[in-house]
Amino acid sequence: xxxxxxxxxxRLESHGERFEVLVDPDxxxxxxxxxxxGELEDVIAAEDVFEDASSGDxxxxxxxxxxxxxxxxxxxxxxxxxxxxxQITADQRREMQEQKRRxxxxxxxxxxxxxxxxxxxxxxxxxERALEEAGFTVDPMEPAQxxxxxxxxxxxxxxxxxxxxxxxxxxxxxxxxxxxxxKVREFGDLEREEWQSDGSWVGVVTFPAGMQNDFYELANxxxxxxxxxxxxxxxxxxDTR
Numbered sequence: 001x002x003x004x005x006x007x008x009x010x011r012l013e014s015h016g017e018r019f020e021v022l023v024d025p026d027x028x029x030x031x032x033x034x035x036x037x038g039e040l041e042d043v044i045a046a047e048d049v050f051e052d053a054s055s056g057d058x059x060x061x062x063x064x065x066x067x068x069x070x071x072x073x074x075x076x077x078x079x080x081x082x083x084x085x086x087q088i089t090a091d092q093r094r095e096m097q098e099q100k101r102r103x104x105x106x107x108x109x110x111x112x113x114x115x116x117x118x119x120x121x122x123x124x125x126x127x128e129r130a131l132e133e134a135g136f137t138v139d140p141m142e143p144a145q146x147x148x149x150x151x152x153x154x155x156x157x158x159x160x161x162x163x164x165x166x167x168x169x170x171x172x173x174x175x176x177x178x179x180x181x182x183k184v185r186e187f188g189d190l191e192r193e194e195w196q197s198d199g200s201w202v203g204v205v206t207f208p209a210g211m212q213n214d215f216y217e218l219a220n221x222x223x224x225x226x227x228x229x230x231x232x233x234x235x236x237x238x239d240t241r
Contacts, residue, residue, distance in 0.1 A: 007045035008092055009053050010077075012084030017063045020053040021077045022046050025088065025096055029141060031081045040074055049076050086141075096140035103144035104151055105131070108161075111208040112152075116160040121210040130158040166209040167191060170219050171228040174199030180222030187215055204232055 007022040023031075027043035030036035041047065051059040064071045068079055088096065109124040134154040139147060155161055172180045181201045185193070188207030195201055207215060219227040 002045050004045050009087040010081040010084050011087055012080045014067050017059050018051055019059060019080050020050045021080045022053055028081050028086050031078055044077060047073050049073050093140050097138050100140055100144045101138040104138060104147055107144060107148055110210045111163045112161045113164055113209045114160055115162055121213060122161060130155050134158050164209040165206055166212055167204060167206045167232040168215060169204045169230050169232045171200055171202045172223050173226050176223040177201035183222050187218060
């Protein structure tokens with residue numbers, strides 16, 4: 001369960017009765033869209049249905065039976081969310097908006113590159129300033145991922161940016177290959193790998209282009225700076241330099 005401070009109220013009015021439940025805001029939106037695949041008990045603040053959540057008053061069981069055909073809160077809660085309205089305070093709205101803004105900036109920073117500067121990543125701070133300059137407003141009631149296209153459209157007149165994946169071949173010397181390759185393969189999608197006759201390991205990894213600096217840092221970290229890397233245009237090419 002979540003704390004009351006984290007929860008918003010979902011409210012349904014039907015048959016002259018009011019039904020309220022307390023739920024995580026993002027989970028409530030996912031349930032309303034039919035996209036929730038988690039455990040309901042993990043995203044609610046109370047396994048209960050209220051007439052007035054602020055006072056703790058509960059509706060009569062006869063009303064629950066009439067409207068929902070059951071008195072089981074875990075069956076009723078999704079119905080209230082799906083059929084009702086999500087109530088948020090001004091403070092909750094501001095907090096949700098800030099959380100979505102941070103997620104959006106992170107998504108763009110991880111995937112976006114600057115095509116005018118050798119496809120280098122844009123730092124999150126630059127993306128944040130550009131969004132402000134563009135006057136882009138984050139919708140607190142929409143997932144950050146679904147706002148990416150609109151944000152990019154707003155950003156392009158302000159900064160050169162495009163989304164792209166990149167593929168890098170990395171070779172780890174034999175003394176670092178055993179433990180190092182396990183961390184490298186987890187960084188992105190491992191396209192190919194080969195163990196060389198000298199005990200070194202070569203892998204080709206694809207990941208969002210905005211994460212290339214993080215990849216180079218990882219490769220250096222697991223090899224004490226002795227890794228060889230090269231950007232791969234053809235994923236069938238395993239040679240490094």
